[in-house]
Amino acid sequence: MEEKRLNTASILGVHFHAVTMEQAVDLAMSRLRARQQGYVVTPNPEIVDLCRRDSAFMGIVNHATLVLPDGIGIIYAAKILGETLCGKVAGIEFAENLAAAMAREGMRLYLLGAKPGVAEQAGANLCAKYPGLVLAGTHDGYFTDAQEAVEAINACGGADVVFVCLGAPKQEKFIADNMEDIHATLFCGLGGSLDVFAGVAKRAPDIFIKLGLEWFYRLLKQPSRIGRMMKLPLFLLTVIRERLFGGRGK
Structure with missing residues (x-):
């Protein structure tokens, strides 16, 4: 499945690919087998809002190999705008399905991000769950010089896939700035x-x-997230305004 044939849905300037989970994983595996370098982003409403405020970040997101709709808010937005998506493709579910597919072909995975020790445990858990998956290496997300992370990945002999878990927009900018050297x-x-x-x-x-209602569960567990959660209705109001007025009056 070639990405140039993929339909897209435009949500406030971010061009999401209209793919199912199976199609997303198949496309990723096809690129891996062909050794075609690329990157995957998984925007939710917060990331779309960041894109609207940062045109350079918008460009990074829209040039991704796959732009997956992570969050029910994106699906609601598509319906409001009359755009077609195949449903939510959560980033963490895509990652797990991709790891399972990689394991069947003995591919190498590198984990970058989180607090010290977390990536190592995540890798151990994934390899135990998906025999055949090779953990190429790990590095925490607490580095001040991107070159340190680049050299760490290359020092382990490289990898087929790197999960970059630094939070947006840091992770996407890290990928765009450094992928050619990794x-x-x-x-x-x-x-x-x-x-x-x-x-x-x-x-x-x-x-x-x-x-x-995953967002609601998070709110129940962490009431302090109420400020972040209020961004979802504001996002949907922006989408409705886009539908009614074509973005005039921004």
Whole structure:
């Protein structure tokens, strides 16, 4: 499945690929086998808002090999705007499905990000769950010089895939600035996924995820997130204004 044939949905200037989870993983694996370098981003409403405020970041996101709709807010926005998406493709679920596919072909994964020790535990857990997956190496996200991380990845002999978990927009900018110097094929910006893979943090129960209420579960667990959660209704109001007025009056 070639990315040039993929349909896209434009949400406030961010061009999401209209793919299912299976299609996303198949495309990623095709690029890995062909050794075609690229990167995957997983924008949610907060990241779309960052893109609207930072044109350089918008360009990085829109030039990704895959732009996956991570968050029910993106799906709601597509419906409001009359755009077509195949459904939510959560970054952490994409990462796990990709790891499973990589394991079947003995591919190498490098984990970059989180607090010291977290990436190592995440890697151990993923390799235990998916026999055949090779952990090329790990590095925490607490580096001040990007060259340090670049050299660490290259020193281990490189990797097929690098999960870059530094938070947005840092992770996407790191990928765009450094990928040509790193001996790896595919880079995936995945936020706090390593904490979940390591067992440091937990996702919402399946019922919340299926109902599109993962954000509500997070709010119940951490009421202090209320400020961040208020961004979702504001995002949807911006989308409605875009639909009604074509973005006039921004």
